[in-house]
Amino acid sequence: MKIYRYIIVFFFVVGGLSSCNDWLDINADTKVVQEELFESYEGFRSSLNGIYRLLGTKELYARNLTWGAASVLGNNYEKNTLPYSYRDFLNDYEAVSGKKYVEEIWEQGYKLISNCNNLLIQGRDKKDDFFPEGKVEKDVIMGEAIGMRALLHFDLLRLYAPSFKEDDGKLYIPYVTVYPEHQPKHLSVTAVMDSIISDLKRARDMLSYNDTLYNVEAIHNVKVRFHTVFASVKGGFFFSNRGGRMNYFAATALLARAYLYKGDKINAYRYAHEVYQYSTRKTYFQFTPASAFELWDKNGWPQKMYDDILMAAYNEKMYDIYKDELNSQSTEINFFLKNIDDLYRSDANDFRKTKLISGSWDDWEEVWTYLSTRWSKPADLTYSEAQDVATYQGPIAPVIRMSEVYYIMCECLAEEGKVDEATDLLQTVRTARGAINPLPLGMTKDDFLTILRKEMVKDFMTEGQTFFLYKRLDEPVYDGSSGIDMTGKWVLPAPYSETAYTNL
Numbered sequence: 001m002k003i004y005r006y007i008i009v010f011f012f013v014v015g016g017l018s019s020c021n022d023w024l025d026i027n028a029d030t031k032v033v034q035e036e037l038f039e040s041y042e043g044f045r046s047s048l049n050g051i052y053r054l055l056g057t058k059e060l061y062a063r064n065l066t067w068g069a070a071s072v073l074g075n076n077y078e079k080n081t082l083p084y085s086y087r088d089f090l091n092d093y094e095a096v097s098g099k100k101y102v103e104e105i106w107e108q109g110y111k112l113i114s115n116c117n118n119l120l121i122q123g124r125d126k127k128d129d130f131f132p133e134g135k136v137e138k139d140v141i142m143g144e145a146i147g148m149r150a151l152l153h154f155d156l157l158r159l160y161a162p163s164f165k166e167d168d169g170k171l172y173i174p175y176v177t178v179y180p181e182h183q184p185k186h187l188s189v190t191a192v193m194d195s196i197i198s199d200l201k202r203a204r205d206m207l208s209y210n211d212t213l214y215n216v217e218a219i220h221n222v223k224v225r226f227h228t229v230f231a232s233v234k235g236g237f238f239f240s241n242r243g244g245r246m247n248y249f250a251a252t253a254l255l256a257r258a259y260l261y262k263g264d265k266i267n268a269y270r271y272a273h274e275v276y277q278y279s280t281r282k283t284y285f286q287f288t289p290a291s292a293f294e295l296w297d298k299n300g301w302p303q304k305m306y307d308d309i310l311m312a313a314y315n316e317k318m319y320d321i322y323k324d325e326l327n328s329q330s331t332e333i334n335f336f337l338k339n340i341d342d343l344y345r346s347d348a349n350d351f352r353k354t355k356l357i358s359g360s361w362d363d364w365e366e367v368w369t370y371l372s373t374r375w376s377k378p379a380d381l382t383y384s385e386a387q388d389v390a391t392y393q394g395p396i397a398p399v400i401r402m403s404e405v406y407y408i409m410c411e412c413l414a415e416e417g418k419v420d421e422a423t424d425l426l427q428t429v430r431t432a433r434g435a436i437n438p439l440p441l442g443m444t445k446d447d448f449l450t451i452l453r454k455e456m457v458k459d460f461m462t463e464g465q466t467f468f469l470y471k472r473l474d475e476p477v478y479d480g481s482s483g484i485d486m487t488g489k490w491v492l493p494a495p496y497s498e499t500a501y502t503n504l
Helices: 002-015 020-024 028-037 041-055 069-073 084-091 099-123 135-160 189-214 222-226 248-262 265-281 318-326 384-393 402-415 419-432 445-460 466-473
Strands: 309-314 357-362 367-372 396-401 477-479 482-484
Touching (some): 041 309, 069 466, 084 099, 099 135, 189 248, 248 265, 248 309, 248 402, 402 445, 445 466
Antiparallel strands (some): 357 367
């Protein structure tokens, strides 16, 4: 029962880190607890599992960085259907009721980074034979922690600093790599981006052997990635559920995302294409087929389209978190989606609309209202398929998808003037999502990019990436036939707890 003691010890440690500045301190009692935690390989496994538990909290991917604050920033919802705290947040990041989102993401993000750094420091001098699976296990643990550190800094940078395109050379957020850190140094956007890319490359290299050779059985099939621990997974349970962990393919795709954010389309295409080849040549990360929505009862539809998810966070209470937020102030608060008719005007068969969005006529407003069903619990769990959806897909929150890999390649190809090649690639995603109308060849680059943006919004909607898309481009956020000017609203303010004793 030693493993449970380590889990309790770990959460005692992270539970005491209640704000950004708390991770600067370490006392004698905490040091003793940590020494006990990391005295065997079980402590490292428990510590890493605890890191993923924090990633899946509502302060991060179970709400704020997916369907919550990030999607509100991306203007995915009709404003008057949002809880008042979100309306205040959208109007004024300093508003009292909305300010909590600014603080939650920052504090939980850096709390998680501090735990990654603690694990890395504790594991740095451990010999390979300390771990049951030797070097491969140490590389997986260290590589995942490094990759997670990069992912979290990237999300924080994209929220609390200007885009790379608009980098003004000022100092915004720290890139923290040590624990404890008493005086974190704030850096420019360029400096933080360089560290993100460096860490993602290190993580990718350390994870490559396990995910492409040693334990390839644990990742190449969606049922193995998210469902069942197979006997062929070497090392047992700890090496399973690769879709819910930082893995080689996620790290590589995140590199493509980071390079695109930086404006380096050569490297963005390079790393996106590498993941793409595993999809096309080895049939990893295939798109959820349209047939999956025809064979099952509607309550068993694969809400998260999880076949092509490269990495997801996890929270068993995801349905409850979403339901509680919908009912937070009144039954009229529904997070109604915006611009659906315009977005799908020529794609009536696209299952992202027909199966994953619920539409109804509002007699009072005399308009159609649309609600995402990606986060709602299936109503009837008597069907085995519905139970499967609730059990296996309900708890997951997508971090990055294979479709984004396609979109990155499409944008890079179009910018090189290879618009027809990009069009064919984009049509692959559209067809996989059930759209039957082909895209015309011979489009101009600008016309193609306009269509591409809409396709990205269809996938990104309620998954938190719309805001980051338009921030990267420094373009008005999509709002049907027009756009929302975000000038002066691209950057969230650092919390008071961070700025009170700095010169920011």
